[in-house]
Amino acid sequence: MIDQNDANEATRDVLHRLALKTKGMTGADIARLVREARHKARRGSRQLAFSDIYDILTSARPDRPQPLRWRMAIHEAGHAVARLVLELGRVISISIDGLAGGYTAGETPTMEAETAGFFKGLLVIGLAGRAAEDELLGSVTAGAGGSPDSDLAQATELAMAMETALGFAGTCPLLYRPVEDRSSLLAYNPLLAERVSARLDEAYDRARDLIRRNTDAILLLAKALMAHDTLEGLDLIAVLREVKKRIVSDACERVGDDCGTSDIPLDAVDSEKP
Known part of the structure; x- marks a missing residue:
């Protein structure tokens, strides 16, 4: 070699x-x-x-049929556009050609203040792929779940950490409860499971709203993925430049606006703007 x-x-x-x-x-x-x-x-x-x-x-590699490739493209475009709308870091690469399926690689800002709003934004990004399938295709697949590193698994882990270890619980927020066996704790603590599920539901509703408002941007990115399979480097920068022109935000993604679930201080985010 x-x-x-x-x-x-x-x-x-x-x-x-x-x-x-x-x-x-x-x-x-x-x-x-x-x-x-x-x-x-x-x-x-x-x-x-x-x-x-x-x-x-x-x-x-499996020879994926076009309808499946399109669904994967919609899913990954949902993740990427959500990150752009929320301005939480930057998108590094997007692909529908991975061995185990599609993927969106992003870089989350390490110097961002880790407020409750910051983590809520990450939940929205993590669930935006499934939300894009739901909103634009009218159905969802099991692709967002299944494995321990899946979208649903990671979102559940983060939502649970907010309730047990990060100090953002609705009740007893100062009580630190490190979790080693997440599945067992959720199974035997229905009140905790309910709070974690409520966080996920809230993030999913917000993700679906974001997808609805940015359908044009998602479709543009999905079509580019269908044409290239993988987008990164200069090709990705060029496509995202066009995608950003179609992004629609509202007051719920801006600083200082009280929109219930959105409290992310976006003007403090130093994201890369190709």
Whole structure:
């Protein structure tokens, strides 16, 4: 294999494309992939080439039908547009070509004041993909849930932390209760489960409203994903520039406005504006 430290620009580009294709794979998955590629090269009595790995990655991916790709594009566009509307960090890459499905990589500002409004905004972003399916397609799939790192799992974990460890509980906010077994605690503490669920419902309602107001922006981004599969770098910047022109905000995303669930101090966010 070529040492990345000595790789030229073309090699770095190939490595980057390989990295995108392995998004969602575990270390064990990648190790098996490399072993298979090496066997392929040996059978051909030649050295291992990047194309060996790329071909195996491509052939292993499911051939997703267009309706499913469109649903994935709507879902990921929902996440991305919600982050843009709430101005919580920036979008780094968006794809509907991941091994396990689509993904939206974002960078949350580390210096943001971690108020209740900040975490409520993160909940909205996390649930916006499912909300986009709900609003624009009229149905939802299980794609937002299922695994421990899924949208629903992460949103539930955050909502529970707000009630148990971050000091934002509706009752006993000063009582610190670290959670090791979230599922058991929710199962045996119905009052806590109800409060966590209420936070999720509130965030989901807000996400659906955001999606309804920004349908044009989401459709534009979803169509770009259908055309490119993965958006990042200059291509992403160009698309998001057009998407931002179609974004509609209201007073509930602005500073100092009392809109019930929205208290995010957006003018303090130093987000990248390509």
